[in-house]
Amino acid sequence: MATAFEVVGGGGGAGGGTTLSDLYQNSKRLLLKSRDGLERLERLGYASSSLPSSSLDSSPELFDSVKRDIAQILSLCTDMDHLWRSIPAKSQRDLWKRKVEQVAEEAISLKDSLEKYSQRIQRRTQEAQERAELLGRVNGESSHVLRIFDDEAQAMQSVQTSSRMLEDAYATGVAILSKYSEQRDHLKRAQRKALDVLNRLGLSNSVLRLIERRNRVDRWIKYAGMIITIIIVIMVWRWTS
Known part of the structure; x- marks a missing residue:
C-alpha cells in the first residue's frame, strides 16, 4: 500500500506520475517565489509613487510572472486536494488536509494582495493622468506638466x-x-x-x-x-x- 508521501497524481498542472509530496514541494517553492515577486513589485510601486508612470507599466513581466505562479499554486492545490482524500490512514489524511489548506490560504492571500496592488497602481496612474490633463489644459504644455x-x-x-x-x-x-x-x-x-x-x-x-x-x-x-x-x-x- 502506498504511503501518504507516495500517493501518485496523474492530472492537473503536475503531470503524470507526480507524488503528493512532489506537488507540495512545488507549491511551497512557488509560494516563496510569488511572495518575493510581490515584495519586489511593492518596492517598485513605492519608488514610483511620486512619478506619473506606474511600476505596473514598467515591470509587466514581473507582474504577469507572479500572477501565473499564483494560478499554478491554486492548480496544484486542486491536484493535491484530490490526492490527499485517497490516503487510507486517517492521521496522514488529516495531516495532508491541513498542509493543502495552508498552501491554498497563502495562495489566496497572495492573490488578494496582488489584486489590491494592481488596483492601487491603476488608481494612482489614473490620478496622475487626470492631474496631467488638468495641468495640460491650463498650461497647454505636457512637457511642463512632466x-x-x-x-x-x-x-x-x-x-x-x-x-x-x-x-x-x-x-x-x-x-x-x-x-x-x-x-x-x-x-x-x-x-x-x-x-x-x-x-x-x-x-x-x-x-x-x-x-x-x-x-x-x-x-x-x-x-x-x-x-x-x-x-x-x-x-x-x-x-x-
Missing part, C-alpha cells in the same frame, strides 16, 4: 534627506550631551571621594583651591562642548534646508 512632477519628486526627496540628516545630527548632539552629563556625575563622585581623602590626610587649603579651580575649568570645557554641538546642529540644519 517637469512639475519631476520637481515635486526631487523636492520631496530633498526634504526627506534633509530631515534624516537633521535627525541624525540631533541624535548625535543628544548622545554627546548625555555623555557629558555622565562624565560630570563621575567627576563629582570622584571629587567628593578625593576631597574626603584629602581632608583625612590634612592637606592644605591651597591644594583644595587648586582642585576647585580645575573643577571650574572642566565645567567651562563642558559648556563650550555643548555650545559647539548646538552650533554644529544649527549649521547642518541650515546647510540641508
Whole structure:
C-alpha cells in the first residue's frame, strides 16, 4: 500500500506520475517565489509613487510572472486536494488536509494582495493622468506638466534627506550631551571621594583651591562642548534646508 508521501497524481498542472509530496514541494517553492515577486513589485510601486508612470507599466513581466505562479499554486492545490482524500490512514489524511489548506490560504492571500496592488497602481496612474490633463489644459504644455512632477519628486526627496540628516545630527548632539552629563556625575563622585581623602590626610587649603579651580575649568570645557554641538546642529540644519 502506498504511503501518504507516495500517493501518485496523474492530472492537473503536475503531470503524470507526480507524488503528493512532489506537488507540495512545488507549491511551497512557488509560494516563496510569488511572495518575493510581490515584495519586489511593492518596492517598485513605492519608488514610483511620486512619478506619473506606474511600476505596473514598467515591470509587466514581473507582474504577469507572479500572477501565473499564483494560478499554478491554486492548480496544484486542486491536484493535491484530490490526492490527499485517497490516503487510507486517517492521521496522514488529516495531516495532508491541513498542509493543502495552508498552501491554498497563502495562495489566496497572495492573490488578494496582488489584486489590491494592481488596483492601487491603476488608481494612482489614473490620478496622475487626470492631474496631467488638468495641468495640460491650463498650461497647454505636457512637457511642463512632466517637469512639475519631476520637481515635486526631487523636492520631496530633498526634504526627506534633509530631515534624516537633521535627525541624525540631533541624535548625535543628544548622545554627546548625555555623555557629558555622565562624565560630570563621575567627576563629582570622584571629587567628593578625593576631597574626603584629602581632608583625612590634612592637606592644605591651597591644594583644595587648586582642585576647585580645575573643577571650574572642566565645567567651562563642558559648556563650550555643548555650545559647539548646538552650533554644529544649527549649521547642518541650515546647510540641508
